Amino acid sequence: MNLSWVRDMLKEARQGWSGSPSSDDSTIMSSPTPTISTQSDDDNQQEVVRPTASLSDQEMLDRARAAHDNEDFRAMSAGPEANGPWKRVEAADRFVVFRREVKASNNEKRPNELEVMCAGRLDASLEEVASILRSSSEGEHNAAMAALYAKDFIFGSYERDVRYPGDNQNETDDHNHEELSVKTQSFARTAMFANNEQWCYFDYFQRKKERDGFTISMRALPPTESTPGRILGQNARVDQLHGLNTSYLVDKLPNRKGLRVVFHAWFDLEESTDKRKNSRRRSHETTSSNTSSSPNLRRHSFPHGDNSKHKAHLRRLLAMAHGVTKFPELIRCRRFGVQIPARICPNHATNARCPCCTHSLATVKLSLAMAASAIANRSLAHLKVDTRRCYLCGYLVCVDCWTAEQMESFAGRVAAITVCTRCHVNVEACEYSEVFAGTAEEREKHRGPPRVIEDANDTSTVLLLVDFLSTSLLNTSSGSVEHAAAMAVIRVLLRQDSDDEDSDEEYDDNNECEQAPRFKEMEAVEKIREILSDEHQLPSLEACKLGNAEHRNYLLDLPDDPNVDVPRSPIPSNEAERIASIKSAGLLELADIFAPEIPRTDVKVNVPDVHDLELLCQLAVKTLGCAYAFVTIMTTKHEHIVVGTHPGFVGAAVPRAQTTCQHALMSPYPFMAVHHEADVRFHKHGATSAVPTRFYAGFPLTVPIVGGKPEDDEMTVVVFLGEFRTSKLCSQCHQTLSAVRYSVDTKLPKRKKCKGVVLVRNRAEVEFEDKKCHAVLPCDHENCETRYWDRDVNAAINMVELLKSEVLGRGRMEPFRRS
Structure with missing residues (x-):
């Protein structure tokens, strides 16, 4: 080895690291080619010197569309075999990583070596994958x-969204459902003495309806294009990943369950070469007088630096392809975060056998051989049964039936959990498309367990309640059954006893000369408004609790095959006392009259008046903003729907295991559940399969316990069944409805009322922003004759059509079927 050449190379490296070479060595160490340590600094200097370019939104959108159209997604869907020679690098789960293998001769043009591809199959929904790749x-x-x-990622920034200028109706069909944003990612160095790396790029998302999937194009921003997140400067020691481009193809597999995910990444050699040429040209102009003194140094320094950059770029591409193989783990981690875990008290009775394999969990009997082995090893570890409590169902599980998993909480934190094999199968069987649909803002709003929050400033539930009661009184004649039911509800709200001495005379239909009531009707309504508007009369936000919202206080007996069976019904500890209480209160007879287990054909019974209960259901629909409300009674084996706002459900006796109300019995507080299709407790229920339930809220009512103390209460159930996904699809063309946007004030406080007087504000200082209107939904499809739908009316029509299809034996309509 030429020792003088090695000495010269070390001196050159020392000069690049110090940044201030001595005057004696300046004539020897100058070189037109930057070294490994100085090339990134030269690039950063060049970026600072060059003028920055600013593109309009339309220009950025045109550039993104052009780059997206240049990508051959048809070839990507065919797999690596259709794109030439590929070398298999690794395989993880159902994903395989390839890199392009160069076999060209010296006379042929060498293809791009910096190119990788990762392809695989994923059992997930499109919305789950889109929430990962299309984070907003x-x-x-x-x-x-x-x-x-993992640790290879340092930090990223979401720079901005690129708005679509002009009229969106003029866009072609190929560019429907598109989104464009600018992002950055910073990665840790791939070698010991290398710099960290940053990638500034634009992210173009496009969803194709005919392919039932989406494509994403990520292209590096030019060095001349400024963005706030770009790290520049000589002291930054961060290499910019210029020329790094990636593409994603995600679509449903034809005639198979699951998704096909293809990732393609490469470095644009032309852009990287031009970058180095410009850097070398600038260095050559400043040191051209000293290049002839060291020909050997110039010949060896650049190939060494170029090879290092090549290896660094290849390591970065392989690291990004390896990250795609983590998709199944991340999706499984998020699915566990959707479930409601069990929190069992320490004094709870433990199960003697494993619920998955039925093996005994008792201590291993000590034989003579095992005792000798324990004495020889001086350890009793192998004699113990390594049992763990499952995070989801709450049962103790043997060592062969539990696995260590990770769960992403609604706050974004990741925790280690233990899950049994039975719960693992049930979690994978649920449907999560609705949970991860929408934008990040919409997902954040509904993320996590149900909770009680403050009322919005622009909504008033009290006004809705008062208007409803006023309308009910004004639209009914005095002495009618409906009028009497409205007055009964008003008395309940005012906490007055309706069984006073003049109540019978007041509501006697045959008595034309009615006695004067204890209060005037409209004065009573106004009194209700004053009481409910007084914040001192309302409970505090901390006092409003939900039962089993963040954790469950009971075990969950899940089925071995979640596609066939449903979980067994949880039984409260005082179930016998509860049944005795509702029997003594006459609720069993009421349930048998309105919703018998076996419908009557020839027996006539006296039906009591339940107009007040029907009015309560209507009141719940108005105040809670839900679609339907019901009053039910839960017995030992069935749930009887006594009254409700939907005639298709009233009078039915549903098996207890198929109901959501069974879980409301496990707590004295109101119970709420969202996304039944994604919950292991409800995803296989008949109601969930027939009508996709958006949310459920159950409010327990209490009756005295037979033979108990006066302060002991036990509950029956009032159920408010919430909105359905039927409100999202047009009842005429069964396509997705859009949202109407309207302008609202952003800076000044919202309009307030003080005793009926609207506060005046200066309209000249008002700034507006667009918000969505959820009550009215337009249909934008050309072939549909409908233009606008009221959300509740549209949902009601879809519900009737679904029930009609089921009654006629046609099954569930195609637009509402789950994949």
Whole structure:
């Protein structure tokens, strides 16, 4: 080895690291080619010197569309075999990583070696994968990248969304459902003495209806294009990943369950070469007088630096492809975060056998051989049964039936949990498309367990309640059954006893000369408004609790095959006392009259008046903003729907295991559940399969316990069944409805009322922003004759059509079937 050449190379490296060479060595160490340590600094200097370019939104959108159209997604869907020679690098789960293998001769043009591809199959929904790749907030973007790349990912930024200028109706069909944003990602160095790396790029998302999937194009921003998140400067020691481009193809497999995911990444050699040429040209112009003194140094320094950059770029591509193989783990981690875990008290009775394999969990009997082995090893560890409590069902599980998993909480944190094999199968069988649909803001709003929040400033439940009661009184004649029911509800709200001495005379239909009531009707309504508007009369936010919202206080007996069976019904500890109480209160007879287990054909019974209960259901629909409400009674084997706002459900006796109300019995507080299709407790229920329930809220009512103390109460159930996904699809063309946007004030406080007087504000200082209107939904499809739908009316029509289809034996309509 030429020792003088090695000495010269070390001196050159020392000069690059110090940044201030001595005057004696300046004539010897100058070189037109930057070394490994100085090339990134030269690139950063060049970026600072060059003028920055600013593109309009339309220009950025045109550039993104052009780059997206240049990508051959048809070839990507065919797999690596259709794109030439590929070398298999690794395989993880159902994903395989390839890199392009170069076999060209010296006379042929060498293809791009910096190119990788990862392809595989994923059992998930399109919305789950889109929520990872199409994150629309900085927090969600960082959480997803940290889960995929672990410690290799440092930080990322969500720069901005690129708005579509002009009229969207003029856009072609190929560019429907598109989104464009600018993001950055910073990665840790891939070698010991290398720099950290940053990738500034634009993210173009496009969803194709005919392919039932979506494509994503990510292209590096030019060095001349400024963005606030770009790290520049000589002291930054961060290499910019210029020329790094990636593409994603995600679509449903034909005639198979699951998704096909293809990832393609490469470095644009032309852009990287031009970048180095410009950097070398600038260095050559400043040191051209000293290049002839060291020909050997110039010949060896650049190939060494170029090879290092090549290896660094290849390592970065392989690391990004390896992150795609983490998709199944991240999706499984998020699915566990959707479920409601069990929190069992320590004094709860433990199960003697494993619920998965039925093996005994008792202590292993000590034989003579095992005792000798324990004495020889001086350890009793192998004699113990390593049982763990399952995070989801709450049962103790043997060592062969539990696995260590990770769960992503609604706050974005990741925790280690223990899950049994039976719960693992049930979690995978649920449907999660609705949970992860929408934007990051919409997912954040409904993320996590149900909770009680403050009322919005622009909504008033009290006004809705008062208007409803006033309308009910004004639209009914005095002495009618409906009028009497409205007055009974008003008395309940005012906590007055309706069984006073003049109540019978007041509501006697045959008595034309009615006695004067204890209060005037409209004065009573106004009194209700004053009571409910007084904040001192309302409970505090901390006092409003939900039962089993964040954790469950009972075990969950899940089925071995979640596609066939449903979980067994949880039984409260005082079930016998509860049944005795509702029997003594006459509720069993009421349930048998309105919703018998076996419908009557020839026996006539006296039906009591339940107009007040029907009015309560209507009141719940108005105040809670839900679609339907019901009053039910839960017995030992069935749930009887006594009254409700939907005639298709009233009078039915549903098996207890098929109901959501069974879980409301496990707590004295109101019970709420969202996304039944994604919950292991409800996803296989008949109601969930026939009509996709958006949410459920159950409010327990109490009756005295037979033979108990006066302060002991036991509950029956009033159920408010909430909105359905039927409100999202047009009842005429069964296509997705859009949202209407309207302008609202952003800076000044919202309009307030003080004793009926509207406060005046200066309209000249008002700034507006667009918000969505959820009550009216337009249909934008050309072939549909409908233009606008009221959400509740549209949902009601869809419900009637669904029930009609089921009655006629046609099954569930195609637009409402789950994949």
